[in-house]
Amino acid sequence: MSVLKSFIAGEWLGETPARPLPSAINGDIVAHTHQEPIDFAKAVEYGRTTGVKNLLAMDFQERALALKAMALYLQEHKQELYALSHHTGATKRDSAIDIDGGFGTLFSYASMGRRELPSGNVVHEGPVMPLGKENHFAGTHILVPRGGVAVHINAFNFPVWGMLEKFAPTFLAGMPCIVKPATATSYVTEAAVRLMQASGALPEGALQLIIGGTGDLLDHLREQDVVTFTGSASTALKLRSHPNILARSIPFNAEADSLNCAILAPDVTPDHEEFDLFIKEVVREMTVKAGQKCTAVRRILVPTAQLEAVADRLKQQLSKVVAGDPAVDGVRMGALASLDQCADVKAAIDRLKESCECLLGGTGDFQPLGDGCDRGAFLEPHLLLCRNPEQEGGAHDIEAFGPVATLMPYDTLEQAVAIAAKGKGSLVTTLSTRDPAIAGQLVPMLAAYHGRLHVLDAQAAKESTGHGSPLPMLKHGGPGRAGGGEELGGIRAVCHYLQRTAVQGSPTMLAAITGEYVRGAKVIETEVHPFRRYFEDLQINESLLTHRRTVTEADIVNFGCLSGDHFYMHFDEIAARNSQFRERIAHGYFVLSAAAGLFVSPGEGPVLANYGLDNLRFITPVPIGDTIQARLTCKRKIDQGRTSPDGHPQGVVVWDVEVRNQKDELVASYDILTLVAKRPQ
Numbered sequence: 001m002s003v004l005k006s007f008i009a010g011e012w013l014g015e016t017p018a019r020p021l022p023s024a025i026n027g028d029i030v031a032h033t034h035q036e037p038i039d040f041a042k043a044v045e046y047g048r049t050t051g052v053k054n055l056l057a058m059d060f061q062e063r064a065l066a067l068k069a070m071a072l073y074l075q076e077h078k079q080e081l082y083a084l085s086h087h088t089g090a091t092k093r094d095s096a097i098d099i100d101g102g103f104g105t106l107f108s109y110a111s112m113g114r115r116e117l118p119s120g121n122v123v124h125e126g127p128v129m130p131l132g133k134e135n136h137f138a139g140t141h142i143l144v145p146r147g148g149v150a151v152h153i154n155a156f157n158f159p160v161w162g163m164l165e166k167f168a169p170t171f172l173a174g175m176p177c178i179v180k181p182a183t184a185t186s187y188v189t190e191a192a193v194r195l196m197q198a199s200g201a202l203p204e205g206a207l208q209l210i211i212g213g214t215g216d217l218l219d220h221l222r223e224q225d226v227v228t229f230t231g232s233a234s235t236a237l238k239l240r241s242h243p244n245i246l247a248r249s250i251p252f253n254a255e256a257d258s259l260n261c262a263i264l265a266p267d268v269t270p271d272h273e274e275f276d277l278f279i280k281e282v283v284r285e286m287t288v289k290a291g292q293k294c295t296a297v298r299r300i301l302v303p304t305a306q307l308e309a310v311a312d313r314l315k316q317q318l319s320k321v322v323a324g325d326p327a328v329d330g331v332r333m334g335a336l337a338s339l340d341q342c343a344d345v346k347a348a349i350d351r352l353k354e355s356c357e358c359l360l361g362g363t364g365d366f367q368p369l370g371d372g373c374d375r376g377a378f379l380e381p382h383l384l385l386c387r388n389p390e391q392e393g394g395a396h397d398i399e400a401f402g403p404v405a406t407l408m409p410y411d412t413l414e415q416a417v418a419i420a421a422k423g424k425g426s427l428v429t430t431l432s433t434r435d436p437a438i439a440g441q442l443v444p445m446l447a448a449y450h451g452r453l454h455v456l457d458a459q460a461a462k463e464s465t466g467h468g469s470p471l472p473m474l475k476h477g478g479p480g481r482a483g484g485g486e487e488l489g490g491i492r493a494v495c496h497y498l499q500r501t502a503v504q505g506s507p508t509m510l511a512a513i514t515g516e517y518v519r520g521a522k523v524i525e526t527e528v529h530p531f532r533r534y535f536e537d538l539q540i541n542e543s544l545l546t547h548r549r550t551v552t553e554a555d556i557v558n559f560g561c562l563s564g565d566h567f568y569m570h571f572d573e574i575a576a577r578n579s580q581f582r583e584r585i586a587h588g589y590f591v592l593s594a595a596a597g598l599f600v601s602p603g604e605g606p607v608l609a610n611y612g613l614d615n616l617r618f619i620t621p622v623p624i625g626d627t628i629q630a631r632l633t634c635k636r637k638i639d640q641g642r643t644s645p646d647g648h649p650q651g652v653v654v655w656d657v658e659v660r661n662q663k664d665e666l667v668a669s670y671d672i673l674t675l676v677a678k679r680p681q
């Protein structure tokens with residue numbers, strides 16, 4: 001008999017069976033939870049000591065590499081997870097969203113981490129702001145690991161993705177996780193955690209797993225810890241108002257069920273492609289994962305004139321959906337996650353029927369396809385109609401977490417916005433329109449109540465990832481009823497697990513703290529040109545003040561002829577005199593090129609490539625006769641552990657460049673990005 005184990009303080013715990021976990025397909029028992037109690041105080045302490053120590057022995061870049069290694073390992077072993085996922089009622093496509101979607105999120109965070117996070121464990125969130133007139137005192141922000149543990153309490157519908165989308169940014173941030181999956185589908189999460197352990201990429205203490213309840217876990221949390229939650233609004237409320245969470249101001253991020261919308265704009269009629277796209281999107285959202293997605297469409301808002309056409313088309317499409325055992329050919333929709341969940345959804349439909357008509361479903365002649373499926377948690381799609389959606393409650397309040405949605409007619413755009421807002425905050429809304437003016441008017445009006453807005457037209461449909469897919473680079477979450485939290489959204493999610501602190505001091509101190517050169521800080525000048533140093537030998541603040549160069553008319557003429565840029569400001573004496581500068585000035589790009597000529601060390605050396613500029617500004621014009629000089633300073637070093645195409649290890653160096661004139665006025669300012677070789681082995 002298979003007993004799931006918790007993974008606590010570095011050990012797998014659990015021998016004695018407790019609660020049986022039945023398959024959603026046929027009711028057979030897939031696994032049991034364990035009876036052995038968990039010492040939550042020990043789990044938290046272990047995370048805070050062993051976990052934090054091992055995670056912070058690595059830096060952002062190393063953790064990003066570890067995430068990638070883990071994702072590659074998981075991908076190689078995904079069939080083990082697919083086999084278990086089937087029992088949750090998932091079709092192959094549903095499992096792919098959960099399993100491959102989860103791995104995709106790991107890959108995505110690994111690559112964002114490599115690209116956007118520094119070496120070390122301090123994120124500098126610039127820009128530095130001068131706080132005094134003479135740049136002796138400045139301020140900036142840093143983000144650092146919190147030194148606590150993150151407790152992630154997840155929902156039953158995405159046992160793999162739900163864990164990984166929270167784990168990835170937490171791990172990058174250097175925070176150990178204690179993961180508590182929903183019990184009903186925890187057998188898939190347990191298998192995923194075993195694979196993560198087996199990958200060898202997970203430092204000891206970085207991940208613990210709870211099978212079953214959380215006991216007194218929240219009582220042991222402290223100020224440096226965080227809690228995230230996905231599930232029902234009622235559990236979110238219960239947990240966020242836990243006395244210890246409140247007393248210690250422990251950050252609590254919730255993502256709860258919400259009454260998401262799909263809105264058909266009045267410019268779309270059944271002759272348009274957007275009408276078909278709208279129907280397809282709604283049907284997909286109602287049936288993928290049997291409608292058990294926090295982002296699924298629950299309310300379908302259509303112009304009164306199109307109500308009948310939309311209702312007919314949805315009924316036609318939904319009645320073609322074959323539900324049953326996903327292993328059987330032709331089955332397009334699987335089961336709900338458990339019999340309890342099925343009973344909950346049926347009860348919610350009954351409550352919806354008090355204010356809505358039922359257009360499809362519930363006739364009693366539904367038969368899921370497949371052996372033993374009469375014992376499974378199956379439910380056919382239900383389409384309801386609320387004729388009076390301006391009334392509060394009903395379909396604006398009741399979330400039937402299954403293949404269920406309610407049609408609502410509206411007459412004006414303002415009415416559509418008001419009806420959508422009656423859901424009191426949602427994760428996502430799709431707007432189907434052909435008219436950019438409607439999108440331009442409606443989206444800002446809708447945005448206050450919705451975490452994400454997906455505008456669907458024929459062009460977007462060619463590549464759209466769909467209404468229901470949270471993407472790692474975009475924020476997931478929503479206001480009000482949707483939990484009021486934020487997840488994903490690129491590096492933003494990593495920042496949720498870091499402490500942001502304002503730092504004030506002299507530029508020299510700020511440079512030492514942030515690990516980045518700050519203008520006005522003491523520079524290091526030696527006989528050696530900074531371009532002649534290998535990556536490891538270069539120091540932050542290492543600087544070169546170049547010789548000077550007087551700009552002549554010949555420079556301007558030559559540069560204009562070479563580049564073909566004969567703009568009047570450089571070539572037309574009269575027009576230039578009439579301009580705000582009152583005289584001819586050098587091309588900005590000439591100044592850039594001349595500065596490069598001043599600061600490069602031309603011989604072969606460790607600087608391998610210049611791959612771009614950031615933050616370029618031309619500040620003071622350079623007329624004929626002005627004399628310019630450049631200062632090049634090593635600003636930031638990032639070791640991404642990369643090698644050049646021919647196998648030489650290299651790192652990224654960002655150089656601060658200031659170009660000044662004879663009056664010491666700043667002429668041009670920018671960062672140069674280069675690849676610099678590491679010392680030969």
Ligand code: NDP
Pocket residue numbers: 153154155156157180181182183184212213214230231232233234235236238239255256257258293294295344399400401
């Ligand atoms: P719950 O809110 O009951 O459970 C969500 C998670 O919280 C589970 O891991 C659950 O564990 C845990 N939990 C529940 N009570 C406590 C507690 N007192 N202390 C600590 N942890 C707790 O949601 P359900 O999974 O039961 O689903 C109910 C409804 O929630 C659905 O019908 C749907 O409306 C909504 N939902 C929303 C989701 C979303 O993504 N926003 C996803 C899934 C559901 P355990 O399983 O052990 O009880």
